[in-house]
Amino acid sequence: MKVTVTVNGTEVGAEVEDRMLLVHFLRDAAGLTATNVGCDTTSCGACTVLLDGESVKSCTVLAAQADGSEVTTVEGLSDANGEMHPVQRAFRQEHGLQCGFCTPGMVMAIVSLLRENPQPTEEQVRAGLEGNLCRCTGYHNIVKAALAAAGTDAG
Amino acid sequence: MSILGTRVVRTEDPRLLTVGGTYVDDLRVPELENAAQVTFVRSPLAHARITGIDTSEARDEPGVVAVLTSRDLGEAAEAPEHAEAAEPEHVASDEELASSGEGGPGAIGGPFTEPTLAGDRVRFVGDAVAMVLTDGRYQGEDVAELVSVDYEPLPAVVGTEAALAGDTLLFPPAGTNVAATGGADAFDDSIFEGCEAVVEQTIVNQRVAPVPLEGRAAAAVWRDGKLTVWTSTQNAQIARATLADALKLEPAAIRVIAPDVGGGFGAKIGIDREVVAVARAAMRTGRPTRWVETRTENLVAMTHGRDQVQHIKIGGTRDGRVLAYRLGIDQDTGAYPRLGGFLPTLTSLMAVGAYDIPRAETAYRVLVTNTTPIAAYRGAGRPEATAAIERAIDLFAAEIGMDPAEVRRRNLVPPDKFPFKTASGAEYDTGRYAEALDTVLEAAGYADLRTEQARRRESNDPVQLGIGLSTYVEITAADATAGETARLAVHDDGSATVYTGSSAHGQGHRTAWAMLVQSELGIPMEQVTVVHGDTDLIPEGIGTYGSRSLQIGGSAVHKAAIEVKEEARRLAAEMLEASEDDLVLDTDSGQWQVRGDPAARLSWGQVAGHAGGDGLVASVEFKGDHATFPFGAHLAVVEVDTETGKVRYVRHVTVDDAGPVLNPVLAEGQRHGGIAQGAAQALLEEVRYDADGNPVTSNLADYAAITATELPSFELVTMETPTTLNPLGVKGIGEAGTIGATPAAQNAVVDAVAHLGIRHIDMPTTPERVWTAIMEAQKARGQ
Numbered sequence: 001m002k003v004t005v006t007v008n009g010t011e012v013g014a015e016v017e018d019r020m021l022l023v024h025f026l027r028d029a030a031g032l033t034a035t036n037v038g039c040d041t042t043s044c045g046a047c048t049v050l051l052d053g054e055s056v057k058s059c060t061v062l063a064a065q066a067d068g069s070e071v072t073t074v075e076g077l078s079d080a081n082g083e084m085h086p087v088q089r090a091f092r093q094e095h096g097l098q099c100g101f102c103t104p105g106m107v108m109a110i111v112s113l114l115r116e117n118p119q120p121t122e123e124q125v126r127a128g129l130e131g132n133l134c135r136c137t138g139y140h141n142i143v144k145a146a147l148a149a150a151g152t153d154a155g
Numbered sequence: 156m157s158i159l160g161t162r163v164v165r166t167e168d169p170r171l172l173t174v175g176g177t178y179v180d181d182l183r184v185p186e187l188e189n190a191a192q193v194t195f196v197r198s199p200l201a202h203a204r205i206t207g208i209d210t211s212e213a214r215d216e217p218g219v220v221a222v223l224t225s226r227d228l229g230e231a232a233e234a235p236e237h238a239e240a241a242e243p244e245h246v247a248s249d250e251e252l253a254s255s256g257e258g259g260p261g262a263i264g265g266p267f268t269e270p271t272l273a274g275d276r277v278r279f280v281g282d283a284v285a286m287v288l289t290d291g292r293y294q295g296e297d298v299a300e301l302v303s304v305d306y307e308p309l310p311a312v313v314g315t316e317a318a319l320a321g322d323t324l325l326f327p328p329a330g331t332n333v334a335a336t337g338g339a340d341a342f343d344d345s346i347f348e349g350c351e352a353v354v355e356q357t358i359v360n361q362r363v364a365p366v367p368l369e370g371r372a373a374a375a376v377w378r379d380g381k382l383t384v385w386t387s388t389q390n391a392q393i394a395r396a397t398l399a400d401a402l403k404l405e406p407a408a409i410r411v412i413a414p415d416v417g418g419g420f421g422a423k424i425g426i427d428r429e430v431v432a433v434a435r436a437a438m439r440t441g442r443p444t445r446w447v448e449t450r451t452e453n454l455v456a457m458t459h460g461r462d463q464v465q466h467i468k469i470g471g472t473r474d475g476r477v478l479a480y481r482l483g484i485d486q487d488t489g490a491y492p493r494l495g496g497f498l499p500t501l502t503s504l505m506a507v508g509a510y511d512i513p514r515a516e517t518a519y520r521v522l523v524t525n526t527t528p529i530a531a532y533r534g535a536g537r538p539e540a541t542a543a544i545e546r547a548i549d550l551f552a553a554e555i556g557m558d559p560a561e562v563r564r565r566n567l568v569p570p571d572k573f574p575f576k577t578a579s580g581a582e583y584d585t586g587r588y589a590e591a592l593d594t595v596l597e598a599a600g601y602a603d604l605r606t607e608q609a610r611r612r613e614s615n616d617p618v619q620l621g622i623g624l625s626t627y628v629e630i631t632a633a634d635a636t637a638g639e640t641a642r643l644a645v646h647d648d649g650s651a652t653v654y655t656g657s658s659a660h661g662q663g664h665r666t667a668w669a670m671l672v673q674s675e676l677g678i679p680m681e682q683v684t685v686v687h688g689d690t691d692l693i694p695e696g697i698g699t700y701g702s703r704s705l706q707i708g709g710s711a712v713h714k715a716a717i718e719v720k721e722e723a724r725r726l727a728a729e730m731l732e733a734s735e736d737d738l739v740l741d742t743d744s745g746q747w748q749v750r751g752d753p754a755a756r757l758s759w760g761q762v763a764g765h766a767g768g769d770g771l772v773a774s775v776e777f778k779g780d781h782a783t784f785p786f787g788a789h790l791a792v793v794e795v796d797t798e799t800g801k802v803r804y805v806r807h808v809t810v811d812d813a814g815p816v817l818n819p820v821l822a823e824g825q826r827h828g829g830i831a832q833g834a835a836q837a838l839l840e841e842v843r844y845d846a847d848g849n850p851v852t853s854n855l856a857d858y859a860a861i862t863a864t865e866l867p868s869f870e871l872v873t874m875e876t877p878t879t880l881n882p883l884g885v886k887g888i889g890e891a892g893t894i895g896a897t898p899a900a901q902n903a904v905v906d907a908v909a910h911l912g913i914r915h916i917d918m919p920t921t922p923e924r925v926w927t928a929i930m931e932a933q934k935a936r937g938q
Contacts (some may be wrong), residue, residue, distance in 0.1 A: 036175075040451055045452070078173055097172065098662065100417070138829075140866075
């Protein structure tokens with residue numbers, strides 16, 4: 001079937017299998033490989049993207065379901081001048097990433113979290129990240145990065 | 156001022172944060188454009204004989220490139236470039252496959268040799284039986300279902316007791332399930348003579364899954380007699396050696412590239428046999444191949460860690476002096492004894508921990524069972540040693556009624572005894588163990604915590620407080636003598652490139668190595684490119700494991716920088732017609748100057764431009780003489796709801812001393828990650844099997860990988876005691892967390908309910924376990 005999705009502001013259309021997952025549409029059809037697949041049970045959140053502004057796990061959305069929608073991936077977060085988004089900057093400043101595999105999904109989850117709650121407490125950040133696994137950082141610096149980005153123009 | 160020791164954010168990050176890393180599945184290089192997707196057909200049974208494999212239906216599906224079994228791969232040594240895979244097939248016997256097998260690094264081999272694909276027997280759920288090559292990603296899963304394998308079930312050997320009983324053998328020609336033994340032939344009870352208090356306990360250091368967020372992955376191209384393999388590994392050079400061995404190719408005919416690697420934690424040391432199979436399939440079919448495992452596949456077929464049953468016995472005087480310690484280990488190594496067979500040697504070596512215990516004895520047995528193979532997982536044998544001795548010390552403290560901090564203080568190796576040879580055979584280089592303990596107690600407010608605990612106990616608060624300690628020492632760069640390589644080239648534009656054998660998978664080597672170059676040469680780190688994980692560019696190297704990178708790989712970079720500096724001094728002297736003795740390098744500006752003549756100066760670019768031949772370059776190998784022994788103290792605070800058994804992990808305070816810290820940002824990150832993984836083992840995580848050997852934790856919905864909600868932020872205290880064993884004075888920090896944190900968290904849970912008469916709860920201290928322990932203690936007290 002034909003699926004058309006606006007990814008990071010650019011329209012991408014492709015003929016795909018009915019069962020194709022949105023994450024594979026992004027990776028294979030749109031050629032944007034930052035969004036990773038980390039599990040097969042919607043548990044790890046590595047594939048988190050924004051679908052019409054809401055964070056979703058793109059391994060649990062069919063490409064067909066996203067037809068006609070707008071998707072933002074981590075590749076679409078920097079501004080027109082290539083300046084990193086405040087959440088990306090906070091991740092670097094606070095060392096919120098090591099191997100980098102969970103990072104794109106983690107960043108998108110925090111962007112979404114801060115839009116909903118611009119001034120979260122540490123506990124709220126931790127609760128908000130329950131669906132995103134990181135094996136390297138012990139979450140310590142990810143939580144710090146989220147709190148550092150809060151209150152900036154992160155949303 | 157030197158950049159070393161300062162907080163420097165990583166050079167790796169902008170790319171990872173904006174366009175993402177390039178992991179194996181992300182590679183869009185032209186060579187892999189036409190790559191066939193590899194899907195493994197895996198055994199659904201823990202133990203069975205294979206009596207036949209029918210691949211015809213699978214092979215007839217459109218879009219199927221090949222379906223390969225052990226028979227096809229066993230013949231792959233003389234791989235024709237475009238062979239047809241459709242040969243009459245039958246099942247190859249294990250004996251036939253013995254020489255084709257590849258067990259990865261550290262495999263015991265012999266009668267326990269592991270075939271690349273299963274021969275006439277499968278030995279765990281997830282054992283690879285066949286491989287399907289398809290055009291499409293999803294198609295592979297469909298086609299794998301069409302491969303029909305006839306299994307004749309055999310009784311499954313699950314757990315060390317079943318392995319020892321030996322009623323069923325995994326490798327009948329071996330005649331036993333005991334793959335290796337070591338240590339004392341028989342225990343000698345006389346070591347406990349003179350002890351006023353003796354405690355014994357059997358404890359389980361449970362099996363856990365490493366769960367790097369990127370699972371295993373590999374891609375291979377066979378073209379013009381050269382094999383190129385991209386794989387998610389901690390050690391490109393070891394991977395190349397393994398492939399050369401298994402495929403009977405010259406190492407020079409193989410290029411291994413480790414692109415970005417999404418975590419490893421020891422489980423990506425070298426390569427597993429799937430990678431050999433992916434390479435063989437490319438050679439056999441002439442088609443590029445790519446395999447990226449699913450998480451379920453990862454949880455059943457990537458190696459697991461730990462899995463020891465430990466029998467401990469500790470004795471000493473009633474005034475708190477430990478006199479003797481015994482550690483007996485039954486190491487479950489899963490279906491194939493890979494590196495798992497080596498783990499208990501490290502556990503034995505580190506058995507007595509940070510304590511001056513006069514008498515000790517250890518013994519171990521390595522046992523094969525019908526479960527996923529065991530190999531290294533962050534700490535690899537040392538967390539198991541620390542967990543045992545730290546539990547033993549707490550049991551001893553409880554037995555004599557003394558504060559566990561005080562028992563530790565009375566037995567820690569004193570600072571004036573280094574280098575210190577332990578009763579279990581290790582030689583510790585430097586340490587200030589009691590100081591680390593006192594520092595952590597002070598930072599945590601130990602006395603106040605005990606007061607609060609007493610208050611809750613007195614008021615019979617349903618939520619009790621537990622305080623857990625561990626004072627650990629660990630061995631890092633245990634293979635220091637194997638060394639590491641570095642090549643440093645300074646270019647005529649003033650920039651530099653480091654080629655390092657030490658290949659990172661999240662640790663930040665690119666940042667750290669560039670800092671070393673800037674510190675020594677004054678070339679700004681932004682102008683230093685660090686290359687790793689490509690055997691065409693770096694044919695010799697070891698890679699990253701065992702907390703060896705900075706002390707061995709970093710020392711190699713440091714050594715290369717010094718050699719480059721000396722060569723540059725000679726060149727600059729020639730250019731400026733000055734004496735070498737008068738040339739000074741200003742490491743702030745990166746300029747060569749002649750003493751007393753400020754006008755006579757040269758940039759790195761100018762000096763490099765003057766070098767003939769290969770340019771201004773140094774290739775070195777650094778070898779250490781001896782392992783180093785970092786140490787520290789961890790204190791965990793938990794709350795235990797005595798009505799439900801639920802543990803809330805409240806605080807974690809640590810002192811980790813690995814010598815001078817090159818970049819606190821990186822070192823803290825290593826500590827954080829390790830603490831979380833250690834606490835995860837203590838509190839939550841466990842790989843479990845049912846009695847038939849079926850895994851019941853084979854996806855991330857069932858395996859309790861720790862999340863942000865279950866952890867507090869950590870409180871880190873710095874302490875730096877240099878070693879004399881390398882020029883940087885550094886020890887390893889990567890595994891401190893799992894070694895120190897695990898027993899601290901476990902001890903905290905036991906401590907929270909100690910007043911109820913509980914002395915021990917095995918890990919993970921789940922609500923069910925804790926609640927059961929409370930109920931049993933109540934029953935024992937007749938309540």
